Amino acid sequence: MDTESERDAQSARKRGSGVRIVYELLRDEIIDLSLPPGSPVDEVQLAERFGMSRTPIREALVRLAGEGLVENLPNRSTIVSNIDFVNLHTFFDAITLMYRVTTRLAGQYHRPADLADIRRHQARFVAAVAAEDALSMIAANRDFHAAIAVAGRNPYFTGLFLRLLDEGRRIFRLYYQSFDDRLPQEYATEHDGIIAAIAARDIDLCDRLARAHADQIVRQIQAFVARDQRQDIAL
Amino acid sequence: MDTESERDAQSARKRGSGVRIVYELLRDEIIDLSLPPGSPVDEVQLAERFGMSRTPIREALVRLAGEGLVENLPNRSTIVSNIDFVNLHTFFDAITLMYRVTTRLAGQYHRPADLADIRRHQARFVAAVAAEDALSMIAANRDFHAAIAVAGRNPYFTGLFLRLLDEGRRIFRLYYQSFDDRLPQEYATEHDGIIAAIAARDIDLCDRLARAHADQIVRQIQAFVARDQRQDIAL
DNA sequence: TGTCCGGTTTTTGTCGACAAATAAAATGCA
DNA sequence: TGCATTTTATTTGTCGACAAAAACCGGACA
Numbered sequence: 323m324d325t326e327s328e329r330d331a332q333s334a335r336k337r338g339s340g341v342r343i344v345y346e347l348l349r350d351e352i353i354d355l356s357l358p359p360g361s362p363v364d365e366v367q368l369a370e371r372f373g374m375s376r377t378p379i380r381e382a383l384v385r386l387a388g389e390g391l392v393e394n395l396p397n398r399s400t401i402v403s404n405i406d407f408v409n410l411h412t413f414f415d416a417i418t419l420m421y422r423v424t425t426r427l428a429g430q431y432h433r434p435a436d437l438a439d440i441r442r443h444q445a446r447f448v449a450a451v452a453a454e455d456a457l458s459m460i461a462a463n464r465d466f467h468a469a470i471a472v473a474g475r476n477p478y479f480t481g482l483f484l485r486l487l488d489e490g491r492r493i494f495r496l497y498y499q500s501f502d503d504r505l506p507q508e509y510a511t512e513h514d515g516i517i518a519a520i521a522a523r524d525i526d527l528c529d530r531l532a533r534a535h536a537d538q539i540v541r542q543i544q545a546f547v548a549r550d551q552r553q554d555i556a557l
Numbered sequence: 558m559d560t561e562s563e564r565d566a567q568s569a570r571k572r573g574s575g576v577r578i579v580y581e582l583l584r585d586e587i588i589d590l591s592l593p594p595g596s597p598v599d600e601v602q603l604a605e606r607f608g609m610s611r612t613p614i615r616e617a618l619v620r621l622a623g624e625g626l627v628e629n630l631p632n633r634s635t636i637v638s639n640i641d642f643v644n645l646h647t648f649f650d651a652i653t654l655m656y657r658v659t660t661r662l663a664g665q666y667h668r669p670a671d672l673a674d675i676r677r678h679q680a681r682f683v684a685a686v687a688a689e690d691a692l693s694m695i696a697a698n699r700d701f702h703a704a705i706a707v708a709g710r711n712p713y714f715t716g717l718f719l720r721l722l723d724e725g726r727r728i729f730r731l732y733y734q735s736f737d738d739r740l741p742q743e744y745a746t747e748h749d750g751i752i753a754a755i756a757a758r759d760i761d762l763c764d765r766l767a768r769a770h771a772d773q774i775v776r777q778i779q780a781f782v783a784r785d786q787r788q789d790i791a792l
Numbered sequence: 793t794g795t796c797c798g799g800t801t802t803t804t805g806t807c808g809a810c811a812a813a814t815a816a817a818a819t820g821c822a
Numbered sequence: 823t824g825c826a827t828t829t830t831a832t833t834t835g836t837c838g839a840c841a842a843a844a845a846c847c848g849g850a851c852a
Contacts, residue, residue: 337804337805337806337841337842337843338632338804338805338806338843340806341805364833365834366832366833366834374807375805375806375807375808376807376808376834377805377806377807378805378806380616380834380835381615381616381619381805384616384623385619385623388619388623388624396813396834397812397814397833397834397835398814398815398833398834399834400834409710409712412710412711412713412714415662415711415713415714416711416713416714423654427650475644475647476647476650477644478647478648478651478717478720478721479650479651481717482713482716482717485713486713572811572812572813572835572836573812573813573834573835573836575835575836600803600804601802601803601804609836609837610836610837610838611804611837612835612836612837613835613836616835631804631843632803632804632805632842633803633843633844633845634803634804635804793852794852795850795851795852796849796850796851796852797848797849797851798849798850799846799847799848799849800846800847800848801844801845801846802843802844802845802846803843803844803845804841804842804843805840805841806839806841806842807838807839807840808838808839808840809836809837809838809839810835810836810837810838811834811835811836812833812834812836813832813833813834813835814831814832814833814834815831815833816829816830816831816832817828817830817831818827818828819826819827819828819829820825820826820827820828821824821825821826821827822823822824822825
């Protein structure tokens with residue numbers, strides 16, 4: 323069970339990079355559901371897996387807890403945070419507002435280099451759609467909107483938005499494991515519209531398109547949830 | 558140099574409470590500027606001050622770093638985060654939006670117990686204004702709006718808002734050390750208006766009042782900054 | 793006098809170990 | 823057999839110590 327990065331970590335890692343390695347890998351595994359919600363995260367197990375002491379593992383877990391990706395039950399094992407389906411609407415509210423705000427600010431403050439970044443991620447997204455690769459589609463979509471947020475140059479909004487986008491990746495991932503719908507072509511064209519609005523610095527248009535885009539995504543997730551619930555009832 | 562809480566921490570503290578104690582105390586000291594921005598935070602010094610090992614200190618620092626209250630220069634001392642006056646407008650944008658959103662949501666989702674909490678903090682605020690106690694005024698104001706955010710029941714917004722309110726406390730504190738203006742009477746009446754709007758569940762009114770309140774605060778800070786800059790030029 | 797170089801010191805990052813707290817298992821009792 | 827209680831075992835929280843990095847200091851040299 324020794325992957326590339328883990329052996330790197332084990333052999334010759336620089337003094338202080340250990341935490342980052344563990345943090346990023348755990349983060350990715352939580353987001354792509356390799357570590358399912360609610361599963362316990364054992365410190366000593368991770369320690370021997372990465373070939374390091376418990377101390378850096380612990381620090382990585384504290385950071386993840388700060389972002390809400392894991393929960394730290396006192397004197398008990400830390401677990402991967404559950405997805406709260408009951409209060410999913412709070413997530414929808416928050417991410418919709420952040421879509422709008424970040425896109426508006428991008429329209430206001432973006433520079434040429436930002437647009438290049440955004441277009442690059444959109445190209446990745448389109449390629450993923452063409453290849454029908456749901457996983458890299460989800461990742462590219464996240465990076466696309468993250469780039470827009472960065473172009474908006476408000477670290478407070480960017481910070482919250484990144485958290486929400488990652489949480490969204492978990493939820494999407496949950497459904498793209500079981501279903502294989504595809505309306506992502508609409509997403510791609512909507513993305514192009516957003517890019518154009520940002521480039522034209524049309525703030526109102528940015529807002530409208532971002533809101534429509536967010537509504538689209540929220541509706542899709544809600545459809546997934548509803549279908550899921552009907553299945554639960556049917557069984 | 559042994560205060561009450563520190564001796565408590567030293568003698569008989571429960572297993573796992575050490576981090577919380579250090580975290581909360583450091584957090585308070587950073588917010589009320591006892592630890593000025595940019596000042597180094599020495600681990601071993603804190604360790605002997607609290608009578609505990611470096612490990613829990615370190616964990617507290619990691620948490621604080623996660624909230625942006627300290628910065629962790631690799632292989633070098635961690636320092637209290639500086640206040641970024643150049644990009645202060647991003648702070649204004651963010652906190653204004655959060656004022657509006659949380660107050661709107663409070664108008665929508667609050668329950669009777671929430672209103673009681675909010676009114677209690679407003680009473681504290683009024684008392685602090687009457688006593689002309691700037692410090693507890695600032696603290697009560699923060700708690701007042703925090704209670705409104707809690708009543709809105711969106712943990713994502715609440716989380717960001719609390720961070721912004723604490724950052725705002727640092728900025729306010731910065732100026733209430735040098736000046737002794739007072740227009741807080743206006744704040745108190747505005748607070749009453751906000752309470753009434755929430756109780757009446759008038760969402761639009763909540764939004765308008767919150768926005769006006771935020772603008773008021775932003776203007777006051779900007780006036781402080783401007784006056785400060787004029788002083789710098791004069792000297 | 794100013795700059796570069798090597799040693800010293802301070803401070804962090806990591807480690808292994810121990811003790812407390814809880815979960816799990818085993819035992820006793822009705 | 824089922825439940826309460828004690829015992830064991832696992833896992834976390836904390837500690838002291840050591841080694842690596844960078845800052846600090848002093849001296850040599852141009």
